[in-house]
Amino acid sequence: MRAEALDTLIDIERNKKLSHIAIGETLMRHQFEKKSDRAFYTRLCEGVTERKIYLDYILDTYSKTPMRKCKPLIRSLLRMGAYQILFMDVRDAAACSEAVSLAKKRGFARLSGFVNGVLRTIVREKDRLPVPDKKEFDKYLSITYSVPEWLSRLMIDQYGAQTAEMMFASFLEARPLTIRTNLSVITPEALEEELKKEGVSVERGTYLPYALTISHLNYLGKLAAFRQGKFAVQDESSQLAVEVADINEGDFVLDVCAAPGGKTFHAADRLHGTGKVLSRDLTEYKTDLIEENKDRMCYENVEVQQWDALVEDESLLESVDVLLADLPCSGLGIMGRKNDIKYQMTQQQLSELAQLQRNILSVIWKYVKPGGEMIFSTCTLNRGENIENIRWIEENTPMRLVSIEDYLPETLKGRTGSQGYLQLIPGKDSCDGFFISKFERPEAR
Numbered sequence: 357m358r359a360e361a362l363d364t365l366i367d368i369e370r371n372k373k374l375s376h377i378a379i380g381e382t383l384m385r386h387q388f389e390k391k392s393d394r395a396f397y398t399r400l401c402e403g404v405t406e407r408k409i410y411l412d413y414i415l416d417t418y419s420k421t422p423m424r425k426c427k428p429l430i431r432s433l434l435r436m437g438a439y440q441i442l443f444m445d446v447r448d449a450a451a452c453s454e455a456v457s458l459a460k461k462r463g464f465a466r467l468s469g470f471v472n473g474v475l476r477t478i479v480r481e482k483d484r485l486p487v488p489d490k491k492e493f494d495k496y497l498s499i500t501y502s503v504p505e506w507l508s509r510l511m512i513d514q515y516g517a518q519t520a521e522m523m524f525a526s527f528l529e530a531r532p533l534t535i536r537t538n539l540s541v542i543t544p545e546a547l548e549e550e551l552k553k554e555g556v557s558v559e560r561g562t563y564l565p566y567a568l569t570i571s572h573l574n575y576l577g578k579l580a581a582f583r584q585g586k587f588a589v590q591d592e593s594s595q596l597a598v599e600v601a602d603i604n605e606g607d608f609v610l611d612v613c614a615a616p617g618g619k620t621f622h623a624a625d626r627l628h629g630t631g632k633v634l635s636r637d638l639t640e641y642k643t644d645l646i647e648e649n650k651d652r653m654c655y656e657n658v659e660v661q662q663w664d665a666l667v668e669d670e671s672l673l674e675s676v677d678v679l680l681a682d683l684p685c686s687g688l689g690i691m692g693r694k695n696d697i698k699y700q701m702t703q704q705q706l707s708e709l710a711q712l713q714r715n716i717l718s719v720i721w722k723y724v725k726p727g728g729e730m731i732f733s734t735c736t737l738n739r740g741e742n743i744e745n746i747r748w749i750e751e752n753t754p755m756r757l758v759s760i761e762d763y764l765p766e767t768l769k770g771r772t773g774s775q776g777y778l779q780l781i782p783g784k785d786s787c788d789g790f791f792i793s794k795f796e797r798p799e800a801r
């Protein structure tokens with residue numbers, strides 16, 4: 357598994373590949389027989405990626421050559437070794453000797469002594485590792501939680517030092533997979549039973565009665581309940597975005613940025629076979645993802661369409677009961693699930709995404725019927741893309757923020773839901789970072 361992990365980590369770095377794609381490709385190719393091998397491989401690749409900045413800080417302390425100057429293969433080997441020694445339940449000797457043997461096998465015999473020396477020093481120094489100075493708190497957060505310094509500063513500016521640290525720490529914690537019961541075909545209780553029979557550990561969700569968390573599963577596609585569309589993988593934060601929408605039987609729901617369809621199918625579930633959800637996304641690749649999920653979930657009342665949300669569709673003006681505007685965003689709220697976001701996002705992209713949202717919003721609000729509603733949501737923590745954009749909507753469209761307080765679970769009440777929006781914060785809330793707001797189009801006078 358270590359050899360495969362090494363190849364994957366080099367692939368991610370050299371080809372700038374998204375880690376979940378590189379990992380997924382290897383899992384497809386190798387089909388590890390044992391569940392434990394698959395878990396070891398995945399944990400090693402994900403762990404090294406998510407702790408990269410911290411690992412380099414430690415390795416640079418004990419290596420004469422800084423990591424940025426090492427050959428890619430040696431750098432990945434050292435990161436893998438250090439990760440096993442510091443964060444995994446692996447014998448230190450095995451972590452070192454396997455790294456040495458991989459260096460030799462890959463034609464770097466002359467550097468195997470260097471690899472051995474650095475890793476064995478980390479083993480020896482394990483209990484007195486350097487700790488970054490808290491006086492420069494942005495640097496301290498950046499190294500400790502492996503986030504770029506600009507991002508650390510942004511979160512400190514927007515949320516304060518304590519909350520920023522809580523969020524970054526929470527992103528590094530293991531997260532169970534959250535699912536939404538497809539209430540059209542099964543109850544949460546029956547689904548829980550079925551999953552347990554398939555050997556999966558199941559817990560109830562924190563906020564919603566139809567949310568469950570699952571763990572100890574090998575591969576999602578192997579679960580009959582998944583293949584039969586009895587549930588969808590969806591974080592509770594994202595489920596809350598549809599929970600606060602007033603979707604009634606017979607409604608026409610438009611989901612303008614829908615792939616892979618999480619909220620589309622949740623909305624369809626609410627319609628109980630009546631009305632319609634028009635589910636759109638920009639590219640064919642994305643609409644194919646929605647179609648795939650539609651085939652599995654078997655909703656008749658979902659229509660999938662390729663459409664650029666920036667282009668006005670005259671045929672839809674003032675026709676929609678509920679508009680789902682789950683817009684493209686920086687994804688800072690899901691950094692814990694998608695390790696690449698923190699390394700690939702830039703400050704410039706944050707502003708471009710906020711502007712893209714405004715451009716989309718300036719077109720789509722017109723589809724809402726007078727008296728109808730729009731849910732504007734993002735999976736980010738960046739205020740420029742959420743709170744500042746709800747102000748923009750209020751100033752530039754006739755849409756008016758309306759309270760979501762009555763729709764929120766007890767534990768989330770009193771968090772500005774009465775003003776019409778909710779910012780979920782990882783570490784404080786038991787879910788991803790997510791932003792939800794609700795607007796109504798006033799009735800014509």
Ligand SMILES: C[S@@+](CC[C@H](N)C(=O)[O-])C[C@H]1O[C@@H](n2cnc3c(N)ncnc32)[C@H](O)[C@@H]1O
Binds near residue numbers: 594612618620638642
């Ligand atoms: C946050 S994701 C949507 C997640 C989805 N609502 C769900 O719950 O599964 C944003 C989506 O917006 C799509 N998108 C980006 N620009 C778009 C555009 N101009 N028109 C339509 N969709 C767009 C992206 O392809 C992406 O699938």
